[in-house]
Ligand SMILES: Cc1cc2nc3c(=O)[nH]c(=O)nc-3n(C[C@H](O)[C@H](O)[C@H](O)COP(=O)(O)OP(=O)(O)OC[C@H]3O[C@@H](n4cnc5c(N)ncnc54)[C@H](O)[C@@H]3O)c2cc1C
């Protein structure tokens with residue numbers, strides 16, 4: 047099963063290497079990882095999607111927690127949370143088919159963020175299912191290149207993951 | 211007070227109560243060595259950085275205080291790696307300081323640059339690269355704190371040459387701020403109650419005591435628990451000495467080369483109380499059939515160890531000493547005469563023995579060392595058969611008296627570790643029980659032992675083989691002795707060439723006088739015991755087999 051872990055870490059150089067190294071060394075599978083700054087400049091937050099049974103996830107969590115610079119690890123999987131991914135998709139859109147592409151983009155409530163004579167760049171945000179569906183819908187037109195973030199997640203409601 | 215980074219480092223070491231540093235100089239640590247020149251901290255110059263790390267480790271294991279080693283950048287730092295990994299696997303508080311190229315050159319493949327923080331990331335509890343001399347005191351404080359608290363482990367601090375050479379105002383650091391590091395010492399009282407309930411209803415309890423008992427200093431509590439509930443105690447290799455080997459409830463060591471009675475007791479137990487052990491594969495054998503009928507209580511300070519290898523019914527996170535104290539409060543006397551009787555029968559039927567056939571037997575030698583030292587020596591070991599015979603045939607009765615590389619199994623550990631032990635315990639008799647293969651991995655340390663008047667005794671159980679590997683080839687590879695026979699130097703002459711003493715022993719009756727001579731000698735001594743070449747370590751659990759099914 048896939049789990050979404052939210053990991054609060056000290057904002058030090060090398061923390062990402064420590065986390066990545068831990069996953070590599072212990073043979074855990076990272077499906078996606080997103081890192082960035084938080085409301086507190088001293089901290090970064092990683093959202094890690096990892097595949098494994100309950101026992102593996104428990105080990106992952108505890109091993110992560112052992113890293114000195116990891117402040118908190120929380121498994122969001124069974125909690126109410128919002129999660130989003132973002133993808134930028136450069137799709138072939140020659141004049142005859144351009145209208146069709148634009149229509150699909152509208153249906154998905156995505157955006158067009160760059161236009162050239164032959165191509166469009168589509169920006170789509172949403173949960174994993176929506177992003178995947180958008181990609182599938184555009185595939186027949188010819189995707190020239192694509193980039194996507196890992197998953198980002200926050201708990202719903204007032205509760206927050208903080209250093210204390 | 212304005213001081214250089216090197217001087218600040220030494221100040222910090224003094225603040226931490228460090229008496230001795232094991233090290234080896236080079237360009238990137240010149241400012242540190244310059245501070246050592248007139249400083250108050252003792253420095254022991256080893257002949258290889260690996261030995262400096264092992265000596266610091268031996269010092270730490272013998273005393274429970276952190277051991278400190280120091281090396282230059284590049285090759286100096288990489289030479290420490292095996293020593294650091296050894297300390298990591300056995301949770302030993304070693305602190306390694308390395309020189310680094312100047313900050314302006316880092317990342318440019320400068321002369322003698324090695325990314326030692328990158329290299330040691332998976333084999334340290336934590337490591338630091340100090341980029342500003344103003345951070346140095348804080349980092350050193352944090353390094354000692356991390357290495358010595360919670361589950362102990364090695365920490366490396368990498369110091370670029372411009373940082374150790376730079377001057378700044380020195381102010382002692384008193385506080386450590388590590389928001390992500392909060393080891394748990396006190397057990398959850400609910401779990402303690404659950405454990406007490408399981409113990410009260412158990413009819414065939416067994417305690418497995420590991421290295422954590424020694425780290426925690428919990429021998430007294432362990433003895434009290436065992437006597438209260440009348441549970442026999444098996445120790446792991448790392449737990450040896452954590453429970454007195456001569457106690458009537460002692461089962462000796464369990465696992466691959468454990469006693470039959472320890473392995474039988476665990477296999478037939480209905481309750482396993484595992485304290486301060488990570489229950490690795492050498493202990494459990496085939497995991498599916500490990501203690502198949504037992505409920506499991508597992509106490510460990512590292513939450514990641516609970517349930518890692520063995521399923522646990524009552525996991526208890528905390529320090530062994532505190533957990534055992536809390537547990538004892540809830541327990542009553544709980545005799546199990548039938549169970550203890552069964553164990554006595556096993557002990558009588560399957561004692562640890564060897565065939566005394568008039569030839570020079572390694573087990574006999576270890577037993578003689580035990581007799582001559584009245585069981586009171588500090589014994590380091592190398593790795594292989596020598597290590598197992600030391601574990602089986604020397605009866606250890608106090609913690610920190612058996613010093614061995616268990617987790618990594620590092621040949622070459624024992625001799626430099628024994629040097630560190632002798633530095634820590636100058637009045638005590640120290641032995642390294644060695645193999646002819648292992649001793650050659652750090653034999654150069656004879657120079658260290660001689661030059662600092664450290665009268666370490668090295669008992670080389672010389673079988674002319676990489677014996678442990680040969681044993682596996684004999685048993686599982688149809689005696690195809692592929693590259694395990696050794697050509698050896700004359701160890702007596704080698705010792706003498708370094709200014710140490712050498713004694714060769716070929717007959718059983720020569721053993722005792724040779725040992726007495728070695729112990730009486732003020733010099734380091736190599737005892738070259740020419741033993742039966744194809745003696746095996748028995749009993750043995752074949753790889754992948756249940757621990758209840760032993761050979762020999
Ligand atoms: C040739 C060879 C043969 C071997 N054969 C055997 C064998 O037959 N039997 C055997 O047992 N081993 C054997 N070993 C050793 C084996 O590989 C392991 O090193 C050993 O079993 C580990 O023992 P341990 O888990 O008790 O100790 P460690 O690895 O030292 O683990 C200590 C545990 O205690 C915990 N801890 C630390 N401090 C505390 C505290 N204050 N409170 C609570 N918990 C704490 C730690 O978190 C850790 O989980 C052999 C090794 C070699 C090289």
Ligand SMILES: Cc1ncc(C[n+]2csc(CCOP(=O)(O)OP(=O)(O)O)c2C)c(N)n1
Pocket residue numbers: 592593594595596597618619620621622644645646647648649671673675676677678679
């Ligand atoms: C550094 C290192 N290399 C290889 C091994 C694998 N190994 C384990 S035991 C052993 C043989 C040790 O020979 P010796 O020191 O003579 O001890 P004996 O088993 O003969 O007592 C070897 C090669 C090891 N443990 N450590």
Ligand SMILES: [Mg+2]
Pocket residue numbers: 645646647671672673674675676677
């Ligand atoms: Mg040998």
